[in-house]
Structure formats: C-alpha cells, structure tokens
Amino acid sequence: MIFFRKLWAIVWKDLLSELRTKEMILSMCLFSFLVLIIFSFALGAEVMNLKTIVPGILWVVFIFSGLMGLGRAFGAERDRGTLPGLLLCPLSPWGIYLAKMVGTFIFTAIMEIFTLSIFIILFNLNLLPFLLPLGLIFFLGTLGFSAIGTLFSAMSAATKSRDTILSILVFPITVPMLIAAVKATETILAGKTVTEVYSPLKILIAFDLIYLLIAYLTFTFIIEE
Amino acid sequence: MTKRIFEITFEVVTFLLMLAALYAIFIYAPIEKTMGIVQKIFYLHVPAAFLAFFAFFITFLASIVYLYKKDQKWDVIAYCSAEIGVLFCTIVLITGPIWAKPVWNVWWTWDPRLTTTLILWFIYLAYLMLRGVVRENQRANLSAVFGIIGFANVPITFFAIRLWRTIHPVIITSEGINISKPMKYTLLLTFCAFFLFFLSLLKNRIKLERLKIKTEKVRAVYEEIFSS
Numbered sequence: 001m002i003f004f005r006k007l008w009a010i011v012w013k014d015l016l017s018e019l020r021t022k023e024m025i026l027s028m029c030l031f032s033f034l035v036l037i038i039f040s041f042a043l044g045a046e047v048m049n050l051k052t053i054v055p056g057i058l059w060v061v062f063i064f065s066g067l068m069g070l071g072r073a074f075g076a077e078r079d080r081g082t083l084p085g086l087l088l089c090p091l092s093p094w095g096i097y098l099a100k101m102v103g104t105f106i107f108t109a110i111m112e113i114f115t116l117s118i119f120i121i122l123f124n125l126n127l128l129p130f131l132l133p134l135g136l137i138f139f140l141g142t143l144g145f146s147a148i149g150t151l152f153s154a155m156s157a158a159t160k161s162r163d164t165i166l167s168i169l170v171f172p173i174t175v176p177m178l179i180a181a182v183k184a185t186e187t188i189l190a191g192k193t194v195t196e197v198y199s200p201l202k203i204l205i206a207f208d209l210i211y212l213l214i215a216y217l218t219f220t221f222i223i224e225e
Numbered sequence: 226m227t228k229r230i231f232e233i234t235f236e237v238v239t240f241l242l243m244l245a246a247l248y249a250i251f252i253y254a255p256i257e258k259t260m261g262i263v264q265k266i267f268y269l270h271v272p273a274a275f276l277a278f279f280a281f282f283i284t285f286l287a288s289i290v291y292l293y294k295k296d297q298k299w300d301v302i303a304y305c306s307a308e309i310g311v312l313f314c315t316i317v318l319i320t321g322p323i324w325a326k327p328v329w330n331v332w333w334t335w336d337p338r339l340t341t342t343l344i345l346w347f348i349y350l351a352y353l354m355l356r357g358v359v360r361e362n363q364r365a366n367l368s369a370v371f372g373i374i375g376f377a378n379v380p381i382t383f384f385a386i387r388l389w390r391t392i393h394p395v396i397i398t399s400e401g402i403n404i405s406k407p408m409k410y411t412l413l414l415t416f417c418a419f420f421l422f423f424l425s426l427l428k429n430r431i432k433l434e435r436l437k438i439k440t441e442k443v444r445a446v447y448e449e450i451f452s453s
Contacts, residue, residue: 148374151370155359158360159359159360161358165351165354168350168355169351169355172344172347172348172351173348173374173375173378175382176382176385177385203381211377214370214373214374221366222366
C-alpha cells in the first residue's frame with residue numbers, strides 16, 4: 001500500500017508540474033493535430049476505402065506524438081538537475097520506473113483521446129460502436145509503448161544527442177507492437193468481433209509483459225552512474 | 226610461444242578452408258536446375274544469416290554476464306560481436322535481394338524472416354550508435370541493457386509478422402536438409418569456413434578493442450604527468 005502511495009506521489013508531481021506549464025501536453029496535441037492535417041492533405045480529398053488506412057494513420061500519429069512526450073520523462077529531470085533528487089526517493093528503482101511509466105502513459109493517453117476526437121471530426125468516421133474493443137487495443141498498445149519508451153527515455157537522457165537517439169532506439173523495438181496494434185484495429189474496424197483479434201492481442205500482451213519484466217530486471221543498471 | 230603457434234595455425238586453417246569453400250561453391254557444386262547460377266548465392270547467404278543471429282546471440286549473452294559480473298571484458302565481447310553481427314547481417318540483406326529478384330521476381334517482400342532480419346539490423350545499428358553518443362561512465366551498462374532488449378525483440382517481431390503469410394523457402398526442416406548431396410556438402414563446408422572466419426574476426430576485433438582501451442589508459446596517465 002505504501003509502495004503505491006509513494007508511486008502516486010511521483011506521478012502526481014509529474015502531473016502537477018505539467019499542469020503548471022502545460023508545455024508538453026500542448027505541444028503533443030498540437031503536433032498530432034498537425035500530422036493528421038498533413039495526412040489528409042497527402043491522401044487527397046476523396047480517399048477510397050478509408051477504413052483500411054485509418055489504423056495505420058492513427059498509430060503513426062500516436063507513435064510520433066508519443067515520442068515527443070517520451071523524451072521529456074527523464075530529459076526534463078536531467079535538464080532541471082532534479083534527477084539525483086528523484087533517484088534519492090525512498091523507492092526502489094523499479095518503483096521510480098513504474099511511476100515515470102504511469103506518467104508517460106497518462107500523457108500519451110490524453111494525446112490519443114484528443115487525436116481520436118479530432119480524427120472523428122476530420123475524417124467523418126463513426127468509432128462509437130467499436131469503442132470498447134478499440135479501447136482495449138489502445139490501452140495495451142499504449143502500455144507497451146510507454147513501457148519501452150520510459151526505459152529508453154532514461155537511456156537517452158544519458159546521451160549527448162537525446163531526441164535523435166531516442167527515435168532510433170524506439171522505432172525498431174516498437175515494430176511488433178505496431179504490427180499487432182494496427183492489425184487488431186483494422187480487424188475491429190472491419191466490423192469483426194473481439195474473438196477474431198485474439199492473436200494480435202496475445203502479441204500485444206506478450207510485448208507488454210516482456211518489456212515490463214526487462215525493465216524490472218534492468219532499470220537499476222540504467223540509472224546507476 | 227605455443228599460444229602464438231596455435232593462433233597462426235588457426236588463421237592458416239581458416240584461410241585454407243575459405244579457399245576450399247570458394248572452390249566447392251563455384252566448381253564442385255552442381256548448377257541448380259530451375260534457378261540456375263544465381264542459386265549459388267545460397268552458400269553465402271545461409272551461413273551469413275546463421276552467423277549474424279549467432280553474433281547477436283553472443284552479444285545478448287555477454288550483455289547479461291556483464292550486468293551480472295560488471296567485468297569490462299564482457300562489455301568488449303558484446304560490442305565486438307554486435308559489430309561483426311551487423312556486418313554479416315548486411316551481407317544477408319544484400320545477397321537476399323540479388324537472389325530474390327530473378328527467383329521471386331521482386332527485390333524485397335515483407336515475409337517474417339526478411340522483416341525480422343531487417344529489424345534486427347536496425348536494432349543493432351542503433352546499439353552501435355548508442356555506444357557512440359552515450360556518456361563514458363554509463364556506456365557499458367546502457368549498451369548491455371539495450372543488447373538484451375534488442376534480442377528479446379526477435380521472437381515477438383517474428384510472431385507479429387507471421388500474422389501475414391510467408392514465401393521464404395524452407396530448406397532446413399526437422400526431417401533434414403532438402404537439397405542434393407554435393408550441395409549439402411558444399412553448404413556444410415561453407416558453414417565451417419564461415420564459422421572459423423567469424424571466430425577469427427571476433428578474436429582479432431576483441432584484441433584490437435583491448436589494445437585501444439590500453440592505449441587510452443596509457444594516454445590518460447601520460448597526460449596527467451605532462452600537465453603537472
């Protein structure tokens with residue numbers, strides 16, 4: 001219980017400092033909005049068979065905009081010189097990782113909800129009937145993305161060229177998550193039932209569990225100087 | 226002294242085996258009936274693919290041992306093996322399309338094996354880049370963690386891409402190798418030759434890296450004396 005209270009203290013600190021400046025969440029949302037606009041220009045006014053390309057567009061936007069938030073998770077701590085303070089928290093490295101991951105997850109989720117609402121308006125697509133299965137897929141995908149993203153954010157904070165190296169690290173590793181998530185979203189949007197997306201869902205769950213486990217085992221080495 | 230003799234013998238044997246492999250590939254092995262001469266690239270492609278995966282596996286193991294023991298020796302092994310793995314992986318990715326164009330009529334297809342190899346190549350390039358930009362005191366730790374993450378990614382990527390269909394030829398099945406006898410011997414020979422070649426590359430690369438670390442240390446001491 002105390003573990004969760006400590007964890008929440010760090011999450012709350014991140015949320016509060018973000019709420020004061022709104023710097024990151026605003027730039028993430030604005031960026032995702034712009035990418036959607038770019039996509040609609042690039043695809044032309046009349047797109048045939050919208051439902052087959054929607055999952056791809058959505059996940060590309062999620063990952064690109066999510067990447068902006070990832071860099072900040074540990075990068076901001078290092079810039080402000082508060083990283084040693086964070087590491088001194090009476091919490092295991094795994095707890096610190098988990099708190100940061102929950103923060104990243106919340107920011108990414110807010111951005112995703114924002115993107116989805118803009119998307120529904122811009123592309124005139126009714127997602128309401130699929131909300132529950134899609135929510136599950138987005139939850140699992142975002143969890144996996146935050147899990148590896150937070151790990152790599154801590155890694156790239158220790159490098160000279162932070163954002164470049166972060167994207168180089170994140171993109172190849174997210175490939176299985178991206179494939180499974182896009183496949184599942186596509187199947188659901190095609191009007192099929194949840195039972196038909198079991199195999200991509202299994203991959204998403206395996207992805208989340210494997211990377212959470214690796215983070216549990218190795219995070220202490222990443223923050224060690 | 227005996228160590229030196231052993232090393233020289235090893236290099237000579239590797240060289241001779243590589244020559245024998247070349248002879249076997251171009252003269253001994255018969256020309257395949259339907260694919261023609263281009264099939265010979267298979268003798269280069271398959272051992273290189275195997276060794277690329279093997280090299281990344283060594284990086285994965287050495288990374289784990291490094292995090293456990295904190296001995297720089299293992300970090301050097303992981304780094305050198307990753308570098309050679311990227312080299313072999315590049316060979317695989319170049320020879321593959323050359324073979325695929327006349328046989329499949331496309332340079333590239335998004336088959337699980339091809340895609341997994343490509344992603345693996347990207348991951349270990351990222352590994353090498355990470356080593357280049359990370360601060361020195363954290364280099365070994367971070368690259369070890371990334372070495373583990375990268376290899377753990379292989380099976381998930383493979384299964385994720387299997388959601389689509391495969392057309393990569395399955396040569397080696399559980400029932401044995403699916404080709405004629407001279408081809409089998411040639412493949413076996415190239416396997417051995419490439420394996421020794423890999424070991425010799427790895428050994429020399431590790432030696433070079435160790436010398437580099439040693440010179441850096443000497444230089445640091447020298448500068449300290451010189452500046453004071």
